[in-house]
Amino acid sequence: MARPCVDVNGIMRCPCRDCANRYFHHIELVESHLYLHGIDRTYTRWIFHGEEDPCNINVTANLHTNTNARIEEVDEIQELLGDVQMGTFLEANIGESSTSRGPTTDNHEHRTGFGRLWEDGMGELYPGCDKFTKVAFILKMLNIKTICNISNKAFDMIIKLIKEALPDGETLPCSYRAAKRYCRDLSFGYESIHACQNDCVLFWKEHADKVQCPTCNTSRWSCVKGSGKKIPQKVLRYFPIKPRLQRLFMSKDMAKNMRWHKDERKDDGNTLGHPADGLAWKEFDKEHEWFARDSRNVQLGLASDGFNPFGNMSTTYSIWPVVLMPYNLPPWMCMKDPNMILSLIIPGRTAPGNDIDVYLRPLVDDLHELWNEGVTTYDSLTKETFQLHAALLWTINDFPAYGNLSGYSTKGKLACPVCNKDTMSYRLKYGSKECYMCHRRWLPQDHVWRQERELFDGTEEHRLEPEEMSRDQLLQQLIHVEHVQFGKHIGNKRKHRTSGGDINVSNWRKKSIFFKLPYWSTLKLRHNLDVMHIEKNICDSILGTLMNIPGKTKDTANAQRDLREMGIRKELHLQTNGATTKMPVAAYTLTRDEKNQLCEWLKCVKFPDGYASNIGRCVNKLPGRISGMKSHDCHVFLQRLLPVAIRGKLTPEIEKTLIEMSNFFTQLCATDIKSRYLEANEGRHCCDSMQDGTNIYTSIF
Structure with missing residues (x-):
């Protein structure tokens, strides 16, 4: 192999894992990077360091001859098309030579749009320019406009100034409107579709020419005071998916x-x-x-x-x-x-x-x-x-x-879409919420928990798990909800459906x-x-209950009254002494010292770069609270930190239960899941994730 490409100042591309041939450093710094990070595993043919490039790719080769250039520039340009030079992009990805007319297909849009882009991409920005092609420079300018929020008028003025500075023969467009044509040729545009203010219909296809909603008679337009200018009430942005799926096969690597x-x-x-x-x-x-x-x-x-x-x-x-x-x-x-692929913005x-x-x-x-x-x-x-x-x-x-x-409505007595009409729910008298406590039905018939009363809802469980709904049964239920009128106007108030005794009435709200x-x-x-939403809800409930955070804990007076109503967990019932009522301290509630220790520990926890955010910012040691964690923070806390945080602070039974739950989510979110692990946990059911917060007593603690 030939000597690596080093300029007269000792500057070369760095092939380490972090730089990945995107950044230029001095040769001594490159050696240090290789020792510390190792070489990029995907860099098998050293096209930037002396080996011949079979596709003749020369991507951004001349952009970093100036050692003072910002390293972000290459990243921004490479994100535009995957390669800066339009000609080499088409050569490498479509497989045509530089003298070819480009890819041929029967698609008319491909010939008129992308074919035009092919021709412009092969042209120089100005005679003798070897750093940018016309398309590369325009896309770079459009990228800067978007990132820096430059107005259209300012963009036109900048383009005009650049055109005056460039030598004769330059090929830049004269305005922002002309530059946007290249985005349209790349199928980066979207379709604006007007919508009814009350979400009744789209003014599209059969309703495209109407000025009023055919359902609620609401005007399509909102007039600006004093100007008489018509502005649509709502606009749906639709990004057509056909050209985006076609683009997936325009790169050789992506097509593979x-x-x-x-x-x-x-x-x-x-x-x-x-x-x-x-x-x-x-x-x-x-x-x-x-x-x-x-x-x-x-x-x-x-x-x-x-x-x-x-x-x-x-x-x-x-x-x-x-x-x-x-x-x-x-x-x-x-x-x-x-x-x-972003397809709609509603x-x-x-x-x-x-x-x-x-x-x-x-x-x-x-x-x-x-x-x-x-x-x-x-x-x-x-x-x-x-x-x-x-x-x-x-x-x-x-x-x-x-x-x-x-x-299918996810509220009410029949809220489980899998159990459907066989959903077993219980209305809490004091909590005034539906509670779903039927998860023991998925356990084996001889499981000891089926006989336990006080640990769950006060009854033994002898029911079988519900049968999976067939396709015909599903379609039969949907027959009764086929004709649903959409819209939020006053004349479309929907009557609440309850299960009652009618077999044809269900929780379906539409087909x-x-x-x-x-x-x-x-x-x-x-x-x-989405498992991340479930993890956040569970994490917030567990933390709020363990640390007895007001407004977040599930250990409330009404919850303990409901436990007494069901006749379970006597140690958690409200204690009444004359006119005073006292809430007992549960075994899963941390003391003040234990909460302070937990908060101090979380304040000191350090994570690798990019692994998680600074959870310590969500900790308030004075009242002993943890709040404001995002979904990914809860994901990391539930799977990695919770087993360590509770160690030695709770009873062995509670610790074991929480650690097993943490391991369950860790295995569920693993890169590869073993089938035997899913079979071992087949007793867990979707109703478990629907548990009302009050039912934590019966399902976890």
């Missing part, structure tokens, strides 16, 4: 990774390391063999939840992004930010609730077409076009959003729009619960 789930995944039958190892995926492949035959067909997961974009808790605003994950990729790639000051189906219609229509007709796609790995199909396997949400997307997909009713698993 999109076949990983079938060509490279090792299936031993005993380990779950990828969704393709699960029973739901395998049964889907059996049901639709034509789809599974081509490993390039994309299988997707959908996630959605609301958040406040303003970061101000005093402002009530809920915007809902809808994100798709391509599960064809390896497990270390499919859930990474760059590979997630607006609104309030959450859409059950009316979310109105906003999902553009996405579902595209998914329906991708299943039936597909879309013509160019595969850069095989250098041929094929018909790409896609399928939505399931959704991932927290429990309230589960009810919005599935159509989900996903049932318009031909394969949705055949899926074994349609909706998933």
Whole structure:
């Protein structure tokens, strides 16, 4: 191999694991990095250090000849297209030579949009420029505009100044509007769809020309006072998924990774390391063999939840992004930010609730077409076009959003979507909440806990676990909720349904729009619960109860009254002495000294960089409280810190229970899950995650 590429100042690319050939350092610092971090394992062909590059890639080779250049510049440029030089990007990823006309396909949009981008990408920024091509410089400028929040007028002025400074023959566009054309050619745009203010309909397709909502007669427009300018009441942003799925196959490496789930995944039958190892995926492949035959067909997961974009808790605003994950990729790639596909941004000051189906219609229509007709796609790995199909396997949400997307209400007596009509609930007299205490039904018939009364709800458990609902039974229930009128207007007040004695009445509030997909009713698993939300709820409840935090603890006076009503846990009943009532101190409540020790320990805990945030900032030692932990903080605390934090502070029985629960979540969130571990825990059921806080006494403590 030739001598590594070092300039006259002793500067070279650093191939260590942290720098990964992105940063330039002095040769002595590079040697230190290699000793400390080791070389990048993925860097097998040393194209930046003397070996010949088979694809003739020369990415950002001249950007760091100046040693004072900022190292962030290369990162920002590389994130635009994967390579800075448009010509070399197309050479490396599509496999065409620099003199080629580019990829050919029958897709008209590909010829007019991307073909135009190919021609511009090969051109110089100005005669003799060897650092930037026209497209690379424009995308860099657009990136800076977005990051620095530069106005359109300021961008136009900057472009004008640069054009005057460059020599004759420069090829820069004259305005921001002209520069945005390159984003459209890369399919980075979105479609704005007006929506009814009350979430009744979209002004789209059959309602595109209407100025009033056909359901509630609300005006489509909101006029600005004094100007008469019409502004839509609500705007849905839809990012079409077809061009985004096509782009996954424009890179050779990505096209190869999109076949990983079938060509490279090792299936031993005993380990779950990828969704393709699960029973739901395998049964889907059996049901639709034509789809599974081509490993390039994309299988997707959908996630959605609301958040406040303003970061101000005093402002009530809920915007809902809808994100798709391509599960064809390896497990270390499919859930990474760059590979997630943003498809919808649902607006609104309030959450859409059950009316979310109105906003999902553009996405579902595209998914329906991708299943039936597909879309013509160019595969850069095989250098041929094929018909790409896609399928939505399931959704991932927290429990309230589960009810919005599935159509099954997650509240009330029948709140468990798995048990359905067989849900066993108990209404707490003093707590005024539904409590679900039927989890012993999943234990073996001879299990000792089935006979225990005082440890649970005061009764013995002899019932069998409910049978899994069949496809026909599900569709039969949905017949009664097919015709649901969407919208939050006054004339659409929904009457609350209760189970009563009618077998046809259930907790269904609508038939989900996903049932318009031909394969949705055949899926074994349609909706998933996000484990991070469950971990946060459990962590907050346990910490609040252990440390007796006011407003957070589940050990309240009403809870102890309910325990006496059920006739269980006599040591936790309220103690009445004349006119005074005293709450007993439970065995799981920490003393003041123990709380101070726990807070001091958490203040001193240090984590590796990037592993977790500074949890010590959430600790207040004076009153002995822990509050303000985010979801990932609770994830780390529950799995890693809780077993150490409670050591020696509680009774052995309580310590063992909490440690086993911590180990359960640790195993559940592991990279690979052994099937035997799932079989050992098959007695645990979804109703356990629905336990009301008061029922912690009967399920954990």
